Amino acid sequence: MDNDTDLHPEEIHLPSPSIAPLIVALGMTFALVGLLSPSFLIAGLGILAVGIGIWAFTSE
């Protein structure tokens, strides 16, 4: 292993924290439980749309 050739480390870019995965997961769960109850389905699809929107329009 060789990791001491350059002691001047580069700038490290890491992905930003995001609430989108949690919202998408909740949306998917409610939508699937909605197979048993239309109100859950509607709520789930709404939450899913919000989650996908946040996911798509915030940069990593």
Add this chain to the structure above:
Amino acid sequence: MATTAPTYPEVTSAGTRGLAGWITTVDHKRIGLLYLFTALAFFILGGLLALLIRTELALPGGQLLTADQYARTFTLHGTTMIFLFVIPILTGLGNYLVPLQIGARDMAFPRLNALSYWLYLCGGLVLYSSYLLPLGPAEIGWTGYAPLTNPTYSPTPGVDLWAISLIILGAASTMGAVNFITTTLNMRAPGMTLWRLPLFTWSVLVMAFMVLLATPMLTGALAMQLADRNLGTQFFVEASGGDPILWQHLFWFYSHPAVYIMILPAMGVVSEVLPVFSRKPIFGYRAIVWSTVAIGVLGFATWAHHMFTTGLSPMLEAFFILSTMTIAVPTGVKMFNWIFTMIGGSLKLDSPLLFSIGFLSMFLIGGISGVFQAILPIDTQLHDTYWVVGHLHYVLFGGSVFGIFSGLYFWTPKMFGWKLGERLGKVHFWLMFLGFNLTFFPMHILGLLGMPRRYFDYPADRGWTQYNQISTLGAFMIALSILVFAVNFVVSARRKEAAGDDPWEANSLEWATTSPPPVYNFLRIPTVESLRPVRDARLKLEQESAGAD
């Protein structure tokens, strides 16, 4: 290795602190820890259900549970332990370790990784939400066989929630598998060829391919089951031209590979622990890799050995007998490699090695009893008896769970910067080892005596009572051992005695960074030149120090 103080890099997109930091995290290490702690919480829930089962069976006659309550309890126990504990905790270990072991900064798709975790948690909550239903959770066992899942026999929507929760968990697993495969194949550090991959990472890679190929089959079957129950389809209804046996084929096409999905990463843990605590290189690295791949392939050719009593054609029966016996070969190769790794080594009998040896010995018994069941006339007699319960626990508890605890003791210093206490670790091991054998070995005898599985009561005159009592005693010993582990964790976390970056003098890249690792994992991405990069760097440093003296 650097001998001067490093300059720390500028990190863009730093994480958020506090609870919000955990909820919004996309860092593979934090997600790995979330998996580990959630899975351990489900392990405790599933274990409490097991104690209810064992208390009920301690004596003939109803003690604690009605027949319905008993059926719900063993359904949720099995589903929890497989889908909410063993598979996710190994996914958690993989999440934490794979990027570190291959020299990457994170998983390939960090947000998808977080989505996998949240779907896993939601799937578990959906399953347990069925306790809120007036008719309660499903009473169908973890196998959910048709026609028992038909609304005529199972009117509770708990069955629907069971199926929906498994679909959600399947989606989580599939996303995780895509992430593991992409990360391992595309994000390795310079010099980290496939033949230099740590064996744990190899096992996670093969496991991920199995998840990717097998899970859609279960998801499809669950969708068909939901359609039968809610949309009037008749896929599994014999009277309408459907076929209940079709469910078993679809279910086991996923669930037999799932046994290897649960055991391969545990084998990976053992393959990492044994060489470190034997102070030797792993014996037959390439043989272990090829055996892992062979198990991954053959795992898809053995599913119908669960169905010998359903009336398969003799040709199919012969094929599945042969394939089931064949899969013992690569497993046997690994077993010999692990034993030869220890032979001649300077064994350090710390907790990680004890649990790995527990894995070897208990999984061996589970594997051998599995070969018994591959023989059709024997399987016909033992099918649906307590023998099968004993066998599957020797594989999944004796194998996977001992492997998991070996990994937890081994990698706790890396995750938290402190070691778990060695004395309590040994108490934990011996209580669990003894309790495990007291619980599950008598089940083989009960099976041979004809005790069926999934019955909440049994007659007093069959000679089964004393074996059930031993089994119940053992179950409470296992519970005590878990309590010891919890105390050990809390006490060690409070003491916070610094373990150092490489307390075991280990081999693979995760030990090259600090404990716990920084958010970016490595100050600089290392270049890998051997199979044991950290050990080689350590020896080089020692030689340079000796030369300077």
